[in-house]
Amino acid sequence: MASTSISTIPTIFSLLLLFTVSSCHNITEILESEPDLSQFNSYLTQTKLADEINARQTITVLALDNSAMDALTANRPLSVIKNLLSLHILLDYFDNKKLHSIPDGSSLTTSLYQTTGPKSGNVGAVNITDSKGGSVRFGSGTPGSNLTSSYSKSVKQIPYNISVIEISAPIIAPELLNPAASVDNITAVLEKAGCKTFAALLSQSGVLKLYQNQLDKGITIFAPNDEAFKAKGVPDLNKLSNAELVSLLQFHALSTYAPIGTLKTTKGKLPTLAPGAGKYDLSPSTAGDAVTLHTGVDSSRIADTVLDSTPVVIYSVDSLLLPAELFGLSPAPAPAPESDSPAPAPAPEAEAPAPEGDSPASSPPAPSTQAPANAPDADSPAGTPADLKSKKNGGERSGPVMMMFGSSVVLSVMSLVL
Numbered sequence: 175m176a177s178t179s180i181s182t183i184p185t186i187f188s189l190l191l192l193f194t195v196s197s198c199h200n201i202t203e204i205l206e207s208e209p210d211l212s213q214f215n216s217y218l219t220q221t222k223l224a225d226e227i228n229a230r231q232t233i234t235v236l237a238l239d240n241s242a243m244d245a246l247t248a249n250r251p252l253s254v255i256k257n258l259l260s261l262h263i264l265l266d267y268f269d270n271k272k273l274h275s276i277p278d279g280s281s282l283t284t285s286l287y288q289t290t291g292p293k294s295g296n297v298g299a300v301n302i303t304d305s306k307g308g309s310v311r312f313g314s315g316t317p318g319s320n321l322t323s324s325y326s327k328s329v330k331q332i333p334y335n336i337s338v339i340e341i342s343a344p345i346i347a348p349e350l351l352n353p354a355a356s357v358d359n360i361t362a363v364l365e366k367a368g369c370k371t372f373a374a375l376l377s378q379s380g381v382l383k384l385y386q387n388q389l390d391k392g393i394t395i396f397a398p399n400d401e402a403f404k405a406k407g408v409p410d411l412n413k414l415s416n417a418e419l420v421s422l423l424q425f426h427a428l429s430t431y432a433p434i435g436t437l438k439t440t441k442g443k444l445p446t447l448a449p450g451a452g453k454y455d456l457s458p459s460t461a462g463d464a465v466t467l468h469t470g471v472d473s474s475r476i477a478d479t480v481l482d483s484t485p486v487v488i489y490s491v492d493s494l495l496l497p498a499e500l501f502g503l504s505p506a507p508a509p510a511p512e513s514d515s516p517a518p519a520p521a522p523e524a525e526a527p528a529p530e531g532d533s534p535a536s537s538p539p540a541p542s543t544q545a546p547a548n549a550p551d552a553d554s555p556a557g558t559p560a561d562l563k564s565k566k567n568g569g570e571r572s573g574p575v576m577m578m579f580g581s582s583v584v585l586s587v588m589s590l591v592l
């Protein structure tokens with residue numbers, strides 16, 4: 175395959191980067207030797223919190239034995255269980271010694287929930303109090319909460335990377351018990367997040383049905399925002415056949431639940447909803463907190479997590495993801511020199527081509543440096559820095575796409591939206 179030689183260097187580079195960034199511990203493996211914690215371990219895997227733990231370098235896991243887990247799960251939906259369990263993952267390192275040397279004997283520490291859930295008050299904080307009798311107690315950080323859980327034993331410490339401690343009872347913040355609104359209308363969620371064009375294409379092409387059928391089983395959606403469709407160099411979607419458009423849209427989703435920690439710890443390729451073994455795959459890479467998806471033709475930064483409600487996650491992305499199967503391969507420009515900016519791509523492969531004068535006539539191409547993550551949407555927290563790298567438009571394209579199938583679907587959608 176011609177693509178292999180082109181992408182080998184960037185791939186190796188991003189793998190190296192991933193190894194140095196994340197692979198210092200494996201919580202699943204650590205807990206495997208503890209039969210009492212098997213339920214806890216299993217739920218960390220199901221909710222993908224295990225990936226989140228493995229992606230972080232300084233972390234304390236407050237583990238619960240199987241009977242405490244029964245109390246925590248108690249017929250609750252997986253999204254609530256995930257919220258509750260994220261409160262048991264502290265973003266700091268606490269071993270026995272440190273627990274007993276907390277200044278003034280009591281402190282509030284940030285949990286993983288704080289980084290993912292709505293950030294109101296101290297809901298995502300955990301109160302650790304070293305009582306005079308010598309036992310250390312844990313509770314929700316909300317004022318006046320009861321510290322109903324206490325230190326049981328140490329499970330594993332790798333100073334100062336990960337500490338696993340068993341505690342006696344679940345830490346429950348009542349605010350976390352309400353199930354997240356289930357996603358019953360993908361269109362509405364996407365429209366609200368500034369992805370109207372994408373939503374309209376999904377619905378007109380029928381691919382929306384496919385997405386909807388995955389809502390119970392698990393789905394990850396990479397939704398290009400409206401700016402992405404107007405960006406310079408975006409191929410003319412009117413020139414795609416209906417089948418090609420369907421593949422393109424299927425390419426923007428996975429049939430599994432892959433929250434951000436999972437994307438960060440993924441080494442290798444992720445199959446998308448577009449069918450074909452070994453085809454239509456996406457390769458994520460991570461730099462700091464930024465995750466970039468590589469298609470082999472272009473790459474796109476994940477701009478924002480629009481919604482994460484296990485087993486559904488919806489991201490907005492900066493650019494259309496162009497599968498190599500549809501948009502061919504072009505000779506890649508030399509890998510961009512590393513810069514110290516938080517921009518993710520270690521080495522963008524061939525960037526989106528820039529056919530002259532091919533953009534939708536109705537609207538001038540948006541400046542490519544614009545930050546679409548800051549679309550006026552009060553509800554989506556800006557999780558990632560919005561300082562986008564301007565995209566380079568290099569490379570000539572000679573892909574197989576340019577057949578002239580008029581697609582009235584796309585035309586009407588584009589005119590509807592633009």
Ligand SMILES: *[C@@H]1O[C@H](CO)[C@@H](O)[C@H](O)[C@H]1NC(C)=O
Nearest residue numbers: 200201202203204206228439
């Ligand atoms: C962590 O360990 C589990 C169990 O040993 C294994 O299945 C999994 O692949 C490991 N994860 C990583 C990221 O290495």
Ligand SMILES: *[C@@H]1O[C@H](CO)[C@@H](O)[C@H](O)[C@H]1NC(C)=O
Nearest residue numbers: 280281282301303318319320
């Ligand atoms: C922790 O909780 C206890 C009991 O509610 C409270 O007295 C204490 O002030 C809390 N600690 C902090 C740092 O908020």
Ligand SMILES: *[C@@H]1O[C@H](CO)[C@@H](O)[C@H](O)[C@H]1NC(C)=O
Nearest residue numbers: 316317318319320321322348
């Ligand atoms: C804490 O415990 C006391 C005594 O059991 C109870 O009256 C109170 O409602 C509890 N507070 C909270 C916030 O659960």
Ligand SMILES: *[C@@H]1O[C@H](CO)[C@@H](O)[C@H](O)[C@H]1NC(C)=O
Nearest residue numbers: 194195198231332333334335
């Ligand atoms: C802790 O993490 C750092 C950074 O990933 C790593 O260099 C170090 O080897 C780790 N320490 C141990 C004891 O594994």
Ligand SMILES: *[C@@H]1O[C@H](CO)[C@@H](O)[C@H](O)[C@H]1NC(C)=O
Nearest residue numbers: 358359360361362363365366
């Ligand atoms: C979903 O939301 C969209 C946009 O708000 C609306 O037009 C559509 O009727 C809704 N669909 C259903 C099935 O409620």
